[in-house]
Amino acid sequence: MKTSLLLFVVFFITIATSAQKITQKPNFILIVADDLGYGDLGMNGSKQIPTPNIDRLAAEGMNFSNGYVSAPVCSPSRAGLMTGRYGVSFGHDNNLGGTQPGFDPQYLGLPLTETTIAKRLHNLGYTTGLIGKWHLGYEPQFHPLKRGFDEFWGYTGGGHDYFEWKSNGKGYKAPIECNYKTPQPITYITDDKGDECVGFIKRHKNKPFFLFASFNAPHAPMQATAADLKLFENIKNLKRRKYCAMVYRLDINVGKIMDAVKKEGLEKNTLVVFISDNGGPVYSNGSINAPLNGQKGILLEGGIHVPFIMNWKGKIRAGTTYENPVISLDFAATFFELAGGEKTDNVKFDGVNLMPFILKENTNIPHQSLNWRFTISAALRDGNWKLIRLPDRLPMLYNLAEDISEQNDVALQNLDRTKAMLKTLGNWDVHLPHPVFLEGYKWKARQLHLYDVTYPLVQPK
Ligand code: CA
Numbered sequence: 001m002k003t004s005l006l007l008f009v010v011f012f013i014t015i016a017t018s019a020q021k022i023t024q025k026p027n028f029i030l031i032v033a034d035d036l037g038y039g040d041l042g043m044n045g046s047k048q049i050p051t052p053n054i055d056r057l058a059a060e061g062m063n064f065s066n067g068y069v070s071a072p073v074c075s076p077s078r079a080g081l082m083t084g085r086y087g088v089s090f091g092h093d094n095n096l097g098g099t100q101p102g103f104d105p106q107y108l109g110l111p112l113t114e115t116t117i118a119k120r121l122h123n124l125g126y127t128t129g130l131i132g133k134w135h136l137g138y139e140p141q142f143h144p145l146k147r148g149f150d151e152f153w154g155y156t157g158g159g160h161d162y163f164e165w166k167s168n169g170k171g172y173k174a175p176i177e178c179n180y181k182t183p184q185p186i187t188y189i190t191d192d193k194g195d196e197c198v199g200f201i202k203r204h205k206n207k208p209f210f211l212f213a214s215f216n217a218p219h220a221p222m223q224a225t226a227a228d229l230k231l232f233e234n235i236k237n238l239k240r241r242k243y244c245a246m247v248y249r250l251d252i253n254v255g256k257i258m259d260a261v262k263k264e265g266l267e268k269n270t271l272v273v274f275i276s277d278n279g280g281p282v283y284s285n286g287s288i289n290a291p292l293n294g295q296k297g298i299l300l301e302g303g304i305h306v307p308f309i310m311n312w313k314g315k316i317r318a319g320t321t322y323e324n325p326v327i328s329l330d331f332a333a334t335f336f337e338l339a340g341g342e343k344t345d346n347v348k349f350d351g352v353n354l355m356p357f358i359l360k361e362n363t364n365i366p367h368q369s370l371n372w373r374f375t376i377s378a379a380l381r382d383g384n385w386k387l388i389r390l391p392d393r394l395p396m397l398y399n400l401a402e403d404i405s406e407q408n409d410v411a412l413q414n415l416d417r418t419k420a421m422l423k424t425l426g427n428w429d430v431h432l433p434h435p436v437f438l439e440g441y442k443w444k445a446r447q448l449h450l451y452d453v454t455y456p457l458v459q460p461k
Contacts, residue, residue, distance in 0.1 A: 032081070033217065033247075034218065051247065061311025069304055071278065072297050082114075094437060095439050096108065108138070128149045134152075138157070160173075190217045222246070254274065267313040274308075275328055283295065288456050298374075316359075354366060369424075376390065390448065
């Protein structure tokens with residue numbers, strides 16, 4: 001009698017637990033900073049910029065010390081984020097500039113052959129929202145509301161003025177678009193985006209949602225509020241002072257989003273991730289990638305190795321670090337599987353679901369190797385070895401386990417490895433399709449120049 005009662009109870013609990021699993025799909029919040037320097041967070045050693053909220057996101061979650069993006073500039077990196085695939089695998093190699101001779105402007109955006117993670121999650125019953133920057137095409141067919149987002153507050157371009165938009169404005173002054181309310185004048189755009197994210201969370205707290213919080217901070221134009229600038233008046237370099245104030249304000253708004261998740265009681269059912277879309281462009285926005293060498297636009301670590309955080313209360317152990325290489329392409333694959341999506345032949349990711357790895361259910365590593373190709377440059381990371389190939393010099397090889405700042409090129413001391421990696425990289429490269437659009441040719445020479453200048457590798461006081 002007792003045994004049958006026990007069995008009944010066990011049976012009931014099993015049914016209840018599996019039912020809960022089916023109904024409680026997790027929410028996803030993807031917070032993206034724009035052109036943030038690797039070293040410009042407290043957690044990564046900054047002594048100049050307090051970032052208590054982003055630090056807390058990592059301290060209460062997991063910090064990935066070898067987190068990468070799939071491209072060193074905005075648009076192809078975001079193409080990777082949105083699809084879970086290398087942009088170069090479908091022709092989205094370049095940043096979005098004007099149309100080049102011989103190219104069709106109808107293709108100037110995230111190729112329509114690709115399905116975004118927003119669309120996939122929408123199809124799985126999620127409400128999807130983009131707050132902020134898109135930068136994946138201006139033509140109507142590329143509009144975020146046509147690529148899987150239910151709600152959009154923002155702009156389709158690659159950057160925006162922080163204080164103003166105009167109804168007939170172009171470029172950084174483009175009007176704010178919104179499909180759920182009439183956009184008001186902006187106060188300071190980082191604050192406005194934070195507020196819209198909070199609004200989205202409140203509106204959709206009762207069913208699964210995907211929020212892409214796409215900040216433009218600290219991307220140019222370099223603009224900060226007078227009050228925030230005052231906090232950094234000890235910094236003499238005006239560009240750096242503005243930059244610090246912009247990152248400080250970004251951090252406050254990340255805190256706003258975290259507080260909203262907590263206030264609505266969603267912490268245990270919400271996976272929050274934070275990343276920068278590429279490394280800091282040291283010489284244009286005043287960022288610091290220390291201890292990483294290089295910057296936005298190139299394949300040294302400073303261009304592609306970024307802050308990378310996952311936070312999920314009760315699921316991901318607080319205060320942990322994951323050291324194996326991961327890539328932003330993993331987010332789409334992770335979200336898709338957590339949402340109950342089924343892998344079919346039509347669902348292709350270059351990224352992988354990270355959850356089994358970080359929960360130690362799978363003790364293998366997520367990626368033995370990672371590849372990059374960006375216009376004239378290409379790179380391969382295989383284990384701790386990284387090879388970079390450029391058109392005007394011998395290939396460069398670094399051992400990242402000993403040389404995270406890429407100061408000692410050991411290609412000639414390891415010729416067999418260099419040759420083998422060059423062959424692997426070349427073999428990947430020649431099987432990729434043609435780019436569907438190009439950016440202006442002048443960027444190629446500027447890119448080479450960026451490999452020859454020096455970068456700050458230690459933090460300023
Ligand atoms: Ca960027």
